[in-house]
Amino acid sequence: xxxxxxxxxxxxxxxxxxxxxxxxxxxxxxxxxxxxxxxxxxxxxxxxxxxxxxxxxxxxxxxxxxxxxxxxxxxxxxxxxxxxxxxxxxxxxxxxxxxxxxxxxxxxxxxxxxxxxxxxxxxxxxxxxxxxxxxxxxxxxxxxxxxxxxxxxxxxxxxxxxxxxxxxxxxxxxxxxxxxxxxxxxxxxxxxxxxxxxxxxxxxxxxxxxxxxxxxxxxxxxxxxxxxxxxxxxxxxxxxxxxxxxxxxxxxxxxxxxxxxxxxxxxxxxxxxxxxxxxxxxxxxxxxxxxxxxxxxxxxxxxxxxxxxxxxxxxxxxxxxxxxxxxxxxxxxxxxxxxxxxxxxxxxxxxxxxxxxxxxxxxxxxxxxxxxxxxxxxxxxxxxxxxxxxxxxxxxxxxxxxxxxxxxxxxxxxxxxxxxxxxxxxxxxxxxxxxxxxxxxxxxxxxxxxxxxxxxxxxxxxxxxxxxxxxxxxxxxxxxxxxxxxxx
Amino acid sequence: xxxxxxxxxxxxxxxxxxxxxxxxxxxxxxxxxxxxxxxxxxxxxxxxxxxxxxxxxxxxxxxxxxxxxxxxxxxxxxxxxxxxxxxxxxxxxxxxxxxxxxxxxxxxxxxxxxxxxxxxxxxxxxxxxxxxxxxxxxxxxxxxxxxxxxxxxxxxxxxxxxxxxxxxxxxxxxxxxxxxxxxxxxxxxxxxxxxxxxxxxxxxxxxxxxxxxxxxxxxxxxxxxxxxxxxxxxxxxxxxxxxxxxxxxxxxxxxxxxxxxxxxxxxxxxxxxxxxxxxxxxxxxxxxxxxxxxxxxxxxxxxxxxxxxxxxxxxxxxxxxxxxxxxxxxxxxxxxxxxxxxxxxxxxxxxxxxxxxxxxxxxxxxxxxxxxxxxxxxxxxxxxxxxxxxxxxxxxxxxxxxxxxxxxxxxxxxxxxxxxxxxxxxxxxxxxxxxxxxxxxxxxxxxxxxxxxxxxxxxxxxxxxxxxxxxxxxxxxxxxxxxxxxxx
Numbered sequence: 008x009x010x011x012x013x014x015x016x017x018x019x020x021x022x023x024x025x026x027x028x029x030x031x032x033x034x035x036x037x038x039x040x041x042x043x044x045x046x047x048x049x050x051x052x053x054x055x056x057x058x059x060x061x062x063x064x065x066x067x068x069x070x071x072x073x074x075x076x077x078x079x080x081x082x083x084x085x086x087x088x089x090x091x092x093x094x095x096x097x098x099x100x101x102x103x104x105x106x107x108x109x110x111x112x113x114x115x116x117x118x119x120x121x122x123x124x125x126x127x128x129x130x131x132x133x134x135x136x137x138x139x140x141x142x143x144x145x146x147x148x149x150x151x152x153x154x155x156x157x158x159x160x161x162x163x164x165x166x167x168x169x170x171x172x173x174x175x176x177x178x179x180x181x182x183x184x185x186x187x188x189x190x191x192x193x194x195x196x197x198x199x200x201x202x203x204x205x206x207x208x209x210x211x212x213x214x215x216x217x218x219x220x221x222x223x224x225x226x227x228x229x230x231x232x233x234x235x236x237x238x239x240x241x242x243x244x245x246x247x248x249x250x251x252x253x254x255x256x257x258x259x260x261x262x263x264x265x266x267x268x269x270x271x272x273x274x275x276x277x278x279x280x281x282x283x284x285x286x287x288x289x290x291x292x293x294x295x296x297x298x299x300x301x302x303x304x305x306x307x308x309x310x311x312x313x314x315x316x317x318x319x320x321x322x323x324x325x326x327x328x329x330x331x332x333x334x335x336x337x338x339x340x341x342x343x344x345x346x347x348x349x350x351x352x353x354x355x356x357x358x359x360x361x362x363x364x365x366x367x368x369x370x371x372x373x374x375x376x377x378x379x380x381x382x383x384x385x386x387x388x389x390x391x392x393x394x395x396x397x398x399x400x401x402x403x404x405x406x407x408x409x410x411x412x413x414x415x416x417x418x419x420x421x422x423x424x425x426x427x428x429x430x431x432x433x434x435x436x437x438x439x440x441x442x443x444x445x446x447x448x449x450x451x452x453x454x455x456x457x458x459x460x461x462x463x464x465x466x467x468x469x470x471x472x473x474x475x476x477x478x479x480x481x482x483x484x485x486x487x488x489x490x491x492x493x494x495x
Numbered sequence: 496x497x498x499x500x501x502x503x504x505x506x507x508x509x510x511x512x513x514x515x516x517x518x519x520x521x522x523x524x525x526x527x528x529x530x531x532x533x534x535x536x537x538x539x540x541x542x543x544x545x546x547x548x549x550x551x552x553x554x555x556x557x558x559x560x561x562x563x564x565x566x567x568x569x570x571x572x573x574x575x576x577x578x579x580x581x582x583x584x585x586x587x588x589x590x591x592x593x594x595x596x597x598x599x600x601x602x603x604x605x606x607x608x609x610x611x612x613x614x615x616x617x618x619x620x621x622x623x624x625x626x627x628x629x630x631x632x633x634x635x636x637x638x639x640x641x642x643x644x645x646x647x648x649x650x651x652x653x654x655x656x657x658x659x660x661x662x663x664x665x666x667x668x669x670x671x672x673x674x675x676x677x678x679x680x681x682x683x684x685x686x687x688x689x690x691x692x693x694x695x696x697x698x699x700x701x702x703x704x705x706x707x708x709x710x711x712x713x714x715x716x717x718x719x720x721x722x723x724x725x726x727x728x729x730x731x732x733x734x735x736x737x738x739x740x741x742x743x744x745x746x747x748x749x750x751x752x753x754x755x756x757x758x759x760x761x762x763x764x765x766x767x768x769x770x771x772x773x774x775x776x777x778x779x780x781x782x783x784x785x786x787x788x789x790x791x792x793x794x795x796x797x798x799x800x801x802x803x804x805x806x807x808x809x810x811x812x813x814x815x816x817x818x819x820x821x822x823x824x825x826x827x828x829x830x831x832x833x834x835x836x837x838x839x840x841x842x843x844x845x846x847x848x849x850x851x852x853x854x855x856x857x858x859x860x861x862x863x864x865x866x867x868x869x870x871x872x873x874x875x876x877x878x879x880x881x882x883x884x885x886x887x888x889x890x891x892x893x894x895x896x897x898x899x900x901x902x903x904x905x906x907x908x909x910x911x912x913x914x915x916x917x918x919x920x921x922x923x924x925x926x927x928x929x930x931x932x933x934x935x936x937x938x939x940x941x942x943x944x945x946x947x948x949x950x951x952x953x954x955x956x957x958x959x960x961x962x963x964x965x966x967x968x969x970x971x972x973x974x975x976x977x978x979x980x981x982x983x
Binding site: 046048049050053054055056057058061062064065081082083084085086087088089090093105106107108109110111112113114115116122123125132135136139140145151155156158160161162171172174346 | 534536537538541542543544545546549550552553569570571572573574575576577578581593594595596597598599600601602603604610611613620623624627628633639643644646648649650659660662834
């Protein structure tokens with residue numbers, strides 16, 4: 008359900024670019040591989056999500072799954088294999104997705120009568136089932152979500168951001184009225200905003216996509232859009248008001264309270280493992296990952312410091328005790344590996360983005376204190392009392408969560424520029440990647456031309472606008488202010 | 496990873512059988528469809544897991560995921576698409592799985608250079624990655640699990656029990672020593688036993704499979720085997736000691752502490768959505784499902800009883816209050832649908848197997864009591880005080896959980912028969928399905944012949960045997976006592 012970026016930057020393109028972009032791209036890949044979030048798979052374009060990356064994804068899932076359920080949705084599971092003919096039922100949908108489908112032609116040693124596609128998204132099969140389940144207004148709304156894998160045959164792939172197979176959730180709903188579906192689409196976008204801002208510490212702009220960037224088959228596509236540390240935009244989640252497009256294609260009809268036969272109104276919405284890439288690119292620095300405490304697989308790591316075997320015994324016992332004391336409240340790990348020095352371990356956990364490190368040696372034990380090292384500010388706090396450490400750390404993790412968010416917000420503000428003319432836009436985009444805020448009432452063709460010339464696209468038409476101004480391109484009066492940016 | 500049943504009963508076969516079998520098969524399908532656990536999907540052999548069925552699966556997942564993590568394993572995610580050539584690397588494995596693969600031949604509008612198979616199980620791709628990650632003994636053990644969908648092109652399918660696509664977890668581990676891998680395989684089988692017995696209330700026999708029933712590529716396959724309400728066996732989970740078979744095929748080698756290069760020792764283990772079918776067949780009765788409280792999506796349902804609108808207002812307010820009071824401790828649902836009578840609702844929730852129903856009317860409210868109806872015994876308990884209701888219900892749910900388990904255990908005991916001769920076995924299996932306990936030292940060929948003649952196979956060689964006896968077929972002395980049964 009994420010709107011497809013037709014030709015955004017790939018690793019290859021970046022490496023042809025200027026030194027900064029190429030460095031950034033190498034940094035991204037190296038950071039992911041070295042921190043063991045993921046690894047390349049034998050099939051080109053596929054990836055393995057390693058335990059550290061998967062634990063991060065599980066924490067994101069857990070937070071979002073609760074929000075999805077708290078807003079009244081139920082999880083279900085629909086088959087991955089879809090008859091090829093289903094895709095053809097909604098005209099725009101097939102145009103958008105057919106070119107990137109993986110096709111199963113053989114099963115059980117035989118050629119299939121009708122090829123099956125591996126779901127690139129599940130509107131078609133889910134709406135086929137909805138049509139079977141919905142007869143009366145009493146059957147509505149259907150508020151349904153699934154956690155699943157999908158396959159899109161992308162030519163240019165990148166770990167987490169664009170892979171042939173990825174994991175996501177896709178919500179699909181059917182309603183009796185247009186207004187209800189519209190409210191639903193915005194409600195779920197709001198859940199995505201909360202997920203991004205409160206859990207991933209990524210400030211996002213919320214709003215609508217232009218027609219050119221819309222999901223194939225949607226009437227309107229809403230999105231959350233985040234700025235990465237290189238000034239580029241990353242679409243972090245989308246929610247679509249589908250109108251009656253799919254209901255008509257799949258004949259989802261219901262008898263309303265007055266006995267009239269009506270088509271249902273629908274939405275769909277999704278976020279994916281791309282969010283892991285967003286965390287990497289949105290917070291990381293030259294030392295590696297910086298993980299938001301609320302979703303970090305390990306929030307606090309304990310590194311023992313000792314010289315003699317005698318000290319080791321004392322320190323290990325103490326570290327284990329602190330670990331078990333903190334264990335109820337905090338996700339804590341004790342690095343008891345023998346083969347590495349403390350210095351190695353400091354770098355190791357720094358690269359993995361663990362928010363807080365506790366260094367504990369014999370002197371600390373004697374003084375009943377610990378040393379705390381923050382990943383975000385790289386500050387050290389010495390002599391923190393052991394008594395009340397769990398509360399101290401909980402408070403610190405909250406503070407780090409806020410600090411990471413504020414840093415990202417500050418960065419976005421600093422790198423957002425208002426322009427009035429196309430020349431101005433070209434100028435600010437010449438040196439670096441920024442969000443360009445401007446009035447724009449051009450069409451898809453204009454957007455295409457601007458993209459060719461600047462590599463920037465309209466990322467979002469933010470909600471709640473009440474200003475008027477002149478379009479930077481056409482000079483016409485408009486109240487549509489948009490954000491142009493280069494994007495992942 | 497579940498051992499494949501080559502030609503076990505299908506819906507079609509059953510319907511050709513005697514009346515009882517056919518009724519049982521119809522009962523199974525009707526119960527699943529009517530209780531909305533699942534529905535048929537457009538692709539033959541596939542199913543949709545509906546919200547009620549998925550919530551049940553989520554509760555199973557949650558319990559098992561905790562056990563998997565508590566025993567030191569980490570979740571990860573490996574790609575679904577596997578190069579066809581990978582399957583050929585382990586001889587027995589390819590023989591077992593190649594005939595039932597779904598094959599992707601086209602991607603992104605082009606024919607692929609090498610076809611990709613949709614994983615039927617992930618040993619091949621996971622061990623390819625393990626080979627990359629393992630160099631030294633320090634890299635071992637790798638204790639890894641994934642929750643995923645798999646596809647096996649089965650010709651004869653049945654909701655939950657055998658579908659083209661199903662959901663499961665598959666654990667994959669690599670160890671430095673044979674003993675460690677053997678211990679691991681048994682440890683995970685023990686987790687499956689706990690899951691089946693303590694959570695699903697299904698007593699199981701634990702033991703080993705014969706060579707004929709072994710997982711393709713394993714040295715030994717361990718299993719948990721349950722008896723369904725029709726006396727048939729259902730394999731509910733398997734754990735495999737793989738020896739070094741896959742390590743040799745994928746070159747997973749490591750330097751041991753003495754500097755020698757060794758192959759790793761491995762295990763794999765899995766349970767699937769088949770467990771939902773086991774719950775249906777293991778506990779259900781002619782009124783529908785009977786769900787074990789610990790995994791039931793709804794543990795307590797409240798049905799309001801009223802005549803006038805005035806009474807309705809009073810009763811609804813009261814029901815909502817009780818719901819919110821219970822909500823912290825118990826999964827409770829208030830059935831506030833207007834269009835149905837209490838009688839309709841009683842049947843509806845009975846069929847869905849909700850363990851406890853509360854009936855609440857104006858008199859109950861006046862007397863500060865509720866009426867409780869148990870699904871398992873179909874008893875009614877009148878005049879239960881509202882004060883302390885949450886504790887009362889928690890206790891009752893525990894009692895129901897135990898009672899369901901004991902019923903199933905009692906049923907298995909009653910339907911397990913010891914035999915000494917083949918004639919005896921044929922006789923006991925002539926009228927009905929039972930577990931036949933007997934000494935057996937025959938080979939795979941013998942097993943095949945017995946299956947042809949009786950439709951029964953060796954389900955399990957139970958652990959911890961110390962008796963000796965004569966094989967019912969060969970008359971030879973043996974200490975191998977086995978369970979023969981017809982199976983799903």
